[in-house]
Amino acid sequence: MDRLSLLQGIAKISVFVSLLMAFFLYTVKTENKLANRLFAWFFIVSAIDLSGFFVFEYIQDYPNLAIFRWTICLLAMPLFYLYVLAVCYSDFRLKWNHLLHLLPLTVVNLVFIPRLYLGMNKEISNSIDQMPEIYFIQILIEFQYVFYIVSAFLVLKQYKEIYLENYANPSSLTYKYLFQMTTVFLVAHCLVALKNVLRYSDYRQVFLWLNVVVGTVALFITCWLVMKALNHPELFRGINSKLKLTKNILPEINDNTIEVKEHHNEAIDVQIMTLKKYMVEKEPFLDPSLTIQELANQIDIPVRDLSVLINHKMDQHFFDFVNEYRIQKAMNILKDKSKSDLTVLEILYEVGFNSKSSFNTSFKKYTNLTPTAYRNAS
Template identity: 60%
Template sequence: MNVDFFLSVMSWISVCVSLLLAFFLITVKTQNKLANRLFASYLLLFIIDDIGIFINDDFIQGYLNLEFFRWTTCSLVMPIFFLYIVSVCFAGFRFKTKHLIHTIPFIFTNVVFLFRLYLLSDVEKMQFYNHRSQMPEFYFFQLLLAVQIVLYSIGVFLVLKKYKELYQENYTNPKTSIFKWLFQISLIFFILYYLSIAKNVLRFTDFEQLWIWANVVMQFLSLIVTCWFVLKALNHPELFRGIDSKLELTRDILPKKSENVIEVYEEKSEIITSQILALKKYMTEKEPFLDPSLTIQQLSNQIEIPVRDLSVLINHHINQHFFDFVNEYRIQKAMNILKDPSKSQFTVLEILYEVGFNSKSSFNTSFKKYTNLTPTAYRNTL
C-alpha cells in the first residue's frame, strides 16, 4: 500500500463520517439549532478542503476558477468555529450584522484572486496552479490562514473564560461538562491547526517526502478527532445547552470606584449587612440549594432581591462565586449527614443526591475543597 492510496482511504473515511455527522446535525430536532448548523457548516467546509486530495489534474484544468474558489473557503473555517463556540456558550446568541466582519478575509481574498487569478487566461491559470508554491498570492493566502488561526484561538479561549466566570457567578449545577467539552474540542482543534501551520511550511521547502508524510499524519489525526466528536455527541447530548447570553459579570455591573461611589456604599453598608444575614438565614432554613439546577435568577425570585443586586451581594460583598456559595451549604449539609450516627447506612451516592449534587466526581471535588478530605475519608475520621 503506497502513501497516496493510504492518504486517499483515510480522507474518504473522514469525509464520509463528517458528511454523515453534518447531515445529522442539520436534520436533528433540537432547540439548539443554530449551534448545530454552525458546526455542520464547519464540517462541510472541512469536507470541501479535504476533497482536494481526490480532485485530479484533468478535472482541475476544466474548472480552475472553482478550484481557486475552493481554496478561499478555508478562510471561513475559523470564523464558523468561533461562532459555534459562542452559540454553544450563550443560548441567546443570534446572528447580527456585526458578525459579517468575520467574512472580510474571505471577501478580500476573493477580490485579490479576481484580479490576480480568476480573469487570467487558461494557460496563465494553469501555470499559476502548477507553480503555486512559488507564487506570492499563495504565500499571502497561507499567511492569512496562519494569522486567522492565531487570532481566533485567542478569541475562542477568551469566550470560554467569560463563559466559565458567568457560569460560576450564576449557576450551581456541579456539572461543568459543557465548559470541559468546549475547552477540550478547542484545545484539540487548535493543536491540529497549529500543527497544520508547521505542515504548510514544509510545502515551501525541498522536503517533498516529509510534506507527504506530514499530510498522512494530519489526515490520520483529523480522522481520529472526527470520530471522537461523533462518539462524544452521541453519548452526551446535554453538551449542547448554553447559558443566558444577557447575563453580566459582577465586575461589569459594579460602577467604577470613585469617592461618590465609596460614600454611597458606606451609606448602604447597613442594608447590605441585613441582606447578607437574610440571605444566609434563608439558605439555612429553606435550603434552596437542594435543587441541583438552582440558578441565581431562581434564588432571586425566591428571596425577592433583584438578580443584579443579589449577584453583587454574593460575588462582591460575600466575595464568593454563586457556584461556591451554594455548594458550601451543600457540603455543610453533607457533613452533618455523615456525622449523624442514625444515617450511617447512607451511601456517599445517596448523600450527594440528598444535598443537591448530581455528580459523584463534582461532589468529591467540592467536598475535598472545603474539608481537604474525601467524603469517605471524612466519615472514617468520625
C-alpha cells in the same frame, strides 16, 4: 499501500465521517438548533477542505474550481467561533453584522480574480505554489486562525466567569467540552502550520509524511467530536448574554442603590445574615439548577444587589457560595450513623449535585478528603 494511497484513504474516511456528523447535527432533535446548524456547516466546510487530498483527480480540468475549493477553508474558523457563541449564550442570534466574517474569503477571492480566475492556464497551474497570491492566503489563514482561536478562548473565559457568578449547577460540561475542542483545534493547526513551513524547505519528504499525520489527526478529531455529540446530544446549558460580571456592574450602580449601602456596613451585615439564615432554613441549594435570579426572587432582593453582595461583599462566586452549603449538608449526612446505608451517589443527588465527579471535586476542595474517606474518619 504507498503514502499517497494511505493519505487518500484517511481523507475519504474523514470526509465521510464529517458529512455524517453534519447530517446528524441537522436531524437531531434539540432546542439549540442554531448551534447545531453552525457546527454542521463547520463539518461540511471541513469535509470540502479535507477532500483536497483526493478530489484533485476529478477537478484538475477545472482549476478555478480547485482554487475556490481551497479558499473555502477560510469559513471554518468563523463558523466555529459563531458555534461557540451559540452554545455559550442561549439568546444568541445571527445578525447582519455577522456577515463581516465572510470578509477574508471575499478578499482572497478578489485577490485571485486578476491573475488566476481570469487567466488560469497550464503554466500558471504548474507554478501556483510559488505565486504571491498563495503566500498571501497562507499568511492570512494563519492570522485568521490565531484571531478566532484567541476570540473563542476569551468567550469561554467570560462564559465561565458569568456562569460561576450566576449559576449553581455543579456541571461544567459546556465549558470543558468547548475548551477541550478549541485546544485540540489549536494543536492540530500547529501541525498544519509546521507542514506548510516544511513545504517550502529542503525537508520535502517530511512534509509529505506530515500530510498523513495531519489527515490522521483530523480523522481522530472528527470521530471524537462525533462520539461526544452522540453521547451528549443535550450537553449544553447556555447563559444569557445580557448577564454582566459583578466587576462591570459596580461602576454602573448609582447612589440610590448599592453604593448607599456600601456606606452602611451594618446594613450589609444584616443582608448577609438574612441570606445565610435563609440558606440554612429553606435550603434552596437542594435545587441542582438554582440560579442567582431564582434565589433573588425567593428572598426578594434585586438580582444585581444580590450578585454584588455575594460576589463582591462576601468575596465568593455564587457557584462556590451554594456548593458550600451542599457540602456542609453532605458532611452532616455522612457523619450521621443512622444514614450509613445511603450510598455516596444517593447523597450527592440529595444535596443538589448531579454528577459524582463534580461532587467529589467540590467535596475534596472543602475537606481535603473524598466523601468515602470522610465517612470512614467520622
